[in-house]
Amino acid sequence: MKYIVAHRQKMSLKSINRFFFCCSICIFYLQGIIVFARDSLIIDQIYAVVGDEIVLKSDIEKQFEQYRFQGVKEPEELLKCNIFREFLVQKMLVNQAELDSVTVSEAQVNVQLDQRINYMIESLGSAENLVRYFRKSIAELKDELRPQMYEQLVTQKMQSDITGAISVTPSDVRNYYQSLPDDSIPFIETYYQVNQIVLYPPFTEQAIYDVKDKLLLLRKRILEGEKFSTLAVLYSEDASAQQGGEIGFMARGELAPQYAEAAFKLKEGGISTIVETEFGFHIIQLIERRENKVNTRHILMRPRYSSSELLRLRTKLDSIAGLIRTNDTLSFEEAARIFSQDDDTRQNGGLMINFDAGTSKFGLDDFTPFDGYEVRRLKQGEISQPFEAKDKNGRTVFKIIQLKQKSEGHKANLKDDYDMLKKFAEQYKRQIVLNEWIAKKQKTTFIQIRGDAPACQFLKTENWIKAE
Missing domain, CATH: 3.10.50.40 (Chitinase A; domain 3)
Structure with a gap:
């Protein structure tokens, strides 16, 4: 029973009926299902049925917990109603995906799971902090998130199929912008564009030898009977x-x-x-x-760098910065192409990319602590002093950065923020198409909102509950 709930890839109303019938637990009259918490037995209620899909109370609570973890601060009642709406739409799309045989691969799910876990680890500072926060192992978290991730990917695929290749013209963008009430025009937070020159300290032969020697000793201990996992906990970086x-x-x-x-x-x-x-x-x-x-x-180990090598890199970066400041013919971008050892940014003049947003624009919170501290101290065009940081793989680097551009916070306008407003206009147009599809499917899909579900206003205004 615990297995059924914890590992449901597709937990339909029919399967729940069969389960309760076989167990003869008629007392619940299918108003809820039993799940096992870590310390006690609790009742998990069915809030809604959409086609052959169900929305559970625990679905809402888990998503609420994740949003709080991500820093969403909406009032609890409003946030849970928004989550309920998200699940109803998602279940409508998943139900239709089943009918249309729309699926996603296990590999796609695994990639998204890894990205989600890595984001959570980065947010909390370490995998240990993540395990402590949720009181579950990484493997248990992945198992819990897997069905949710599968449904989210199927939902995205269905939405893409429904809305198709939406495009907007400049006239559409202008009309969208002009239709926005003044208090609904997006406020653009201050953003930064930053160039960097990165140098990697080389490993000395002695440092490499020391790491290999440690790993060989660990390998010998494992072959002699010690547990690999125990030594990984103790020594892996x-x-x-x-x-x-x-x-x-x-x-x-x-x-x-x-x-x-x-x-x-x-x-x-x-x-x-x-x-x-x-x-x-x-x-x-x-x-x-x-x-x-x-x-x-x-078990991962990295060689240690000598203090003399780190000092040499600082001195070299200081010289490069001085050369840029005093030489009108050498720009920071050109120096990055010549000196930087970062493959991701060297060829584009050192321009840092915000991979999460798919742009070169960063909010202060988007930077790593190392970069963010330096950016705060710079004026536009200034170059930082050399500082130590970490690359995307956790390796130590030394770098200098230049604040290429700082755009102060402002209300969006067509001149400065056209690309962003174009995306908003496309999203708005997609939402209209999706809403029309949902309204059409509501007429032909079995929908039942249970009495214990949150009494959200949208249930009636958006026709999830039929007018009497």
């Missing part, structure tokens, strides 16, 4: 250390090439020799292989 180094099932393309090559050659339980990747040096154990995916655990 990767975020997966708290899970005994386990990173879950991944396809070859989801892993660093050198890591994948070693992992896919191993037999179950086998231990690799030392593997070098862009992240550092590893030893790897194959836990299980399923077709084209492997579940592995690893």
Whole structure:
């Protein structure tokens, strides 16, 4: 029973009816289902039925908890009603996807799951903090999020199919903007565009030797009978250390090439020799292989840098900054192309990219703590002093940055914010098409809102409850 609830990929009303019938638990009259909490038995109520899909009270509560985790501060009643609306629309789309045989692959779900977990780890500072916050292991969190992630991806695919290739003309954008009440015109927060020059401290031969020697000793201890997972917790420098180094099932393309090559050659339980990747040096154990995916655990170690090498990099960056400041013929962008060792930004003159937003514009909260601290101190056009930071793989780097542009907060306007307003106009047009589709499906889809569901105003105004 616990398994059914915890692992429901598709938990329809029919399956719940069969379950309760077989167990002869008629006392509940299908008003709720039983789930097991960590410490006690609780009743999880059915709030709504949409076609062959259900919305549970626990669905709303879990999503509410995630929104609070993300910093959403709407009043509880309003936020839960908005979440309820989201689930009703989602279940309508998922129900139709079942009828139309629309699916997404397990690989797509895994990629999104990993991104979600990595975001949560980054937000809380470490995997250990994440496990402590939710009181669940990473594997348990993934299992809990997997059905939700599957439905979200199916929903997105259905929405894309329904709205099609929406496009707007400049006239559409202007009409959309002019139709907005003054108090509804978006306020554009202050944003920054930043160039960077990045240098990586090289590892000395001695530092590399020391790391390899430590890994070889750990490998020897494992082969002599000590548990790989225990040693990973104690010695690995990767975020997966708290899970005994386990990173879950991944396809070859989801892993660093050198890591994948070693992992896919191993037999179950086998231990690799030392593997070098862009992240550092590893030893790897194959836990299980399923077709084209492997579940592995690893111990990651990185060489230490000498203080003399770090001082040399600071001095070199200081010289580059001085050269830019005093030489009218050398721009920061050109210097980045010549000196920077960051592959992601070197060719575009060092311009940093906000990958989460898909733009070069950053709010202060979008920067890492290292970069954000320096950006706050700069005026437009100024270059920072050299400082230590971490790259996307956790490696130590030294960099200088230039505040290329700072745009003060303002109400959106067509001249300065056309691209953003164009996106809003496209979203508005998509929403109209989706709303029309929902209204049409409401007439032909079985919908039941249970009496214990939140008494949200939208249920009547948007025709989820039929007028009597």
